[in-house]
Amino acid sequence: xALTNQTDILLESGTNELEIVMFNVGxxxxxxxxxxxxxxxxxxxxxxTPNRHAHLEGVxxxxxxxxxxxxxxxxxxxxxxxxxxxxxxxxxxLNQLKVAFHVHSVSRIHRISWEQIEKPGELSQxxxxxxxGIVKMEDNISLLLDYEKIVMDIAPESGISxxxxxSIQYKDRxxxxxxxVEDSPILRQMLEDVLEESGYVNSHIYEDGKExxxxxxxxxxxxxxxxxxxxxxxxxPKMDGHHLTYKIKxxxxxxxxxxxxxxxxITDDLYHKGEKVGADAQISKPEIVNxxxxxxxxxxxxx
Numbered sequence: 001x002a003l004t005n006q007t008d009i010l011l012e013s014g015t016n017e018l019e020i021v022m023f024n025v026g027x028x029x030x031x032x033x034x035x036x037x038x039x040x041x042x043x044x045x046x047x048x049t050p051n052r053h054a055h056l057e058g059v060x061x062x063x064x065x066x067x068x069x070x071x072x073x074x075x076x077x078x079x080x081x082x083x084x085x086x087x088x089x090x091x092x093x094l095n096q097l098k099v100a101f102h103v104h105s106v107s108r109i110h111r112i113s114w115e116q117i118e119k120p121g122e123l124s125q126x127x128x129x130x131x132x133g134i135v136k137m138e139d140n141i142s143l144l145l146d147y148e149k150i151v152m153d154i155a156p157e158s159g160i161s162x163x164x165x166x167s168i169q170y171k172d173r174x175x176x177x178x179x180x181v182e183d184s185p186i187l188r189q190m191l192e193d194v195l196e197e198s199g200y201v202n203s204h205i206y207e208d209g210k211e212x213x214x215x216x217x218x219x220x221x222x223x224x225x226x227x228x229x230x231x232x233x234x235x236x237p238k239m240d241g242h243h244l245t246y247k248i249k250x251x252x253x254x255x256x257x258x259x260x261x262x263x264x265x266i267t268d269d270l271y272h273k274g275e276k277v278g279a280d281a282q283i284s285k286p287e288i289v290n291x292x293x294x295x296x297x298x299x300x301x302x303x
Contacts (some may be wrong), residue, residue, distance in 0.1 A: 047059050095148060179231065212232070
């Protein structure tokens with residue numbers, strides 16, 4: 001079943017809502033953003049690869065593509081499926097990479113607000129920190145996983161490449177202030193490190209769109225305190241990046257603030273969502289060099 005081509009499933013941009021595909025692994029209930037899902041299929045034959053990561057089953061052929069298959073039970077520490085006939089492969093696209101997540105069953109799609117999603121505390125996270133949000137449903141809870149981190153743990157090259165970042169020419173960017181809105185601690189640190197290496201040493205970090213918006217709104221009449229540019233992820237508890245961008249671009253005193261969306265969800269199919277809310281640029285993770293080039297063109301060219 002293909003999902004991203006069904007216009008009745010995709011939401012309008014900027015509503016602070018999302019739709020999640022609910023699935024089970026072992027005794028746990030989890031969700032994945034519909035925007036990450038290309039299709040859901042019955043498991044196909046998997047070819048084992050030598051010296052593969054412990055969480056990787058191997059590779060599978062899907063039409064003309066060969067894609068890696070990740071066993072989410074192994075990632076999450078659950079036993080193998082007790083009823084393999086119900087197993088599914090969730091074909092996902094993130095960080096410009098297609099991957100099949102092997103799950104034990106798929107139930108349905110739920111439409112929820114990002115306000116229903118709580119940040120996981122340190123105790124609820126566990127030592128692997130694979131959870132980015134706890135979804136409060138009517139009669140239970142489910143977990144949103146950090147799928148980018150799961151993939152990066154298996155294939156580090158799918159994340160922000162520090163060697164590539166070394167190619168960024170250092171400039172005196174010290175007078176410019178950036179706001180980074182990113183819920184993943186790992187990506188926040190990597191992004192801050194790369195920007196600092198390039199000369200952007202004044203960055204203010206926020207873990208979700210609501211935190212960032214509360215600060216921006218409180219500073220709207222104090223122009224020197226506002227950032228010169230905002231870099232935002234899309235998937236974040238409380239307020240997502242599309243809604244944050246929409247609120248900024250529809251505020252008369254703030255609409256001139258440049259907003260760059262930096263997300264694994266910037267695909268050809270979904271680029272229009274960022275355009276609708278007024279994003280000044282949209283860069284797909286992990287293209288960090290491209291991100292710095294766009295930032296430079298927006299706020300250094302003014303001088």
